[in-house]
Amino acid sequence: MKYKLVQDAYGKNAINLSKVTRHEAYHEFRQISVNVSLQGDFETVYTQGNNRKILPTDTQKNTVYALAKDHFVSSIEDFAIHLANHFFSNNPQVSQTTIEITEHLYSRMSFDGSEHPHTYQSKGNEKHVTTVVQDAHKTSVTSGIKGLLILKTTNSAFTDYIKDRYTTLKETTDRIFATECEATWVYNSYKLNFAELFEKVRNACLRTFAFHNSLSVQQTLYAMGEAVLEENPEIKEISLIMPNKHHIPFNLQQFGMENDNEIFIATDEPFGYITGTITREEEN
Numbered sequence: 001m002k003y004k005l006v007q008d009a010y011g012k013n014a015i016n017l018s019k020v021t022r023h024e025a026y027h028e029f030r031q032i033s034v035n036v037s038l039q040g041d042f043e044t045v046y047t048q049g050n051n052r053k054i055l056p057t058d059t060q061k062n063t064v065y066a067l068a069k070d071h072f073v074s075s076i077e078d079f080a081i082h083l084a085n086h087f088f089s090n091n092p093q094v095s096q097t098t099i100e101i102t103e104h105l106y107s108r109m110s111f112d113g114s115e116h117p118h119t120y121q122s123k124g125n126e127k128h129v130t131t132v133v134q135d136a137h138k139t140s141v142t143s144g145i146k147g148l149l150i151l152k153t154t155n156s157a158f159t160d161y162i163k164d165r166y167t168t169l170k171e172t173t174d175r176i177f178a179t180e181c182e183a184t185w186v187y188n189s190y191k192l193n194f195a196e197l198f199e200k201v202r203n204a205c206l207r208t209f210a211f212h213n214s215l216s217v218q219q220t221l222y223a224m225g226e227a228v229l230e231e232n233p234e235i236k237e238i239s240l241i242m243p244n245k246h247h248i249p250f251n252l253q254q255f256g257m258e259n260d261n262e263i264f265i266a267t268d269e270p271f272g273y274i275t276g277t278i279t280r281e282e283e284n
């Protein structure tokens with residue numbers, strides 16, 4: 001044989017599911033998108049067209065809708081853990097199950113200080129995501145936030161960097177700091193209050209971003225990660241992606257006007273792309 005299969009996985013992506021829970025006084029609405037991926041003893045499926053070990057992706061999709069009725073009741077993490085365990089436990093040919101869930105966030109509309117019982121507003125691009133991987137030895141839970149668009153109008157500086165013959169950037173002690181933050185963190189257990197922890201991590205990120213006197217995006221990213229680990233012993237590691245969404249002072253001098261740090265041109269591209277992973281030091 002000249003060739004061999006070195007990686008394989010199969011499953012169903014973008015299983016879009018909405019759930020309404022009808023309480024007497026109000027309705028709860030949740031919208032998620034689920035990806036299922038199975039790995040295991042599937043080599044002959046690829047090399048010989050033998051489908052006898054295949055749980056069809058169509059069945060995987062149906063299973064997600066069916067299990068949502070009783071098991072999508074709290075966090076997306078708990079539902080993902082249930083799904084991972086279902087596919088793993090019922091399919092001896094499967095050695096690893098991966099479930100990814102993205103939750104599209106909604107809140108009930110508020111009028112005169114009270115929430116409307118059954119009308120919702122999207123929270124925009126912000127998403128709550130999770131990935132659960134189960135194999136024979138462990139169940140790992142990684143969660144995150146995507147599309148968290150945040151901005152501050154001061155307490156952000158960038159000075160003292162390398163200057164060479166190509167440098168044109170001016171030092172600043174007072175600039176706009178805007179980013180669309182993506183955070184991904186790893187839990188140390190699969191038995192946690194994930195909904196509560198998600199809010200704690202989100203708040204730690206927002207609070208640190210707001211109150212940090214930033215010397216760079218890099219420094220603020222690290223401070224945000226540090227705050228999350230400091231306040232949440234349940235989290236082993238956090239990775240942050242913080243693109244620098246530049247707001248560049250616009251030259252008003254060409255019109256004989258002063259720009260007192262008031263008028264900017266918001267540029268989409270190119271953009272600074274700052275990433276970092278913060279973990280706990282090994283204890284001796």
Ligand SMILES: O=c1[nH]c(=O)c2[nH]c(=O)[nH]c2[nH]1
Binds near residue numbers: 218
């Ligand atoms: O916070 C920043 N970090 C950088 O590395 C960088 N580079 C740049 O041009 N502007 C910035 N801002």
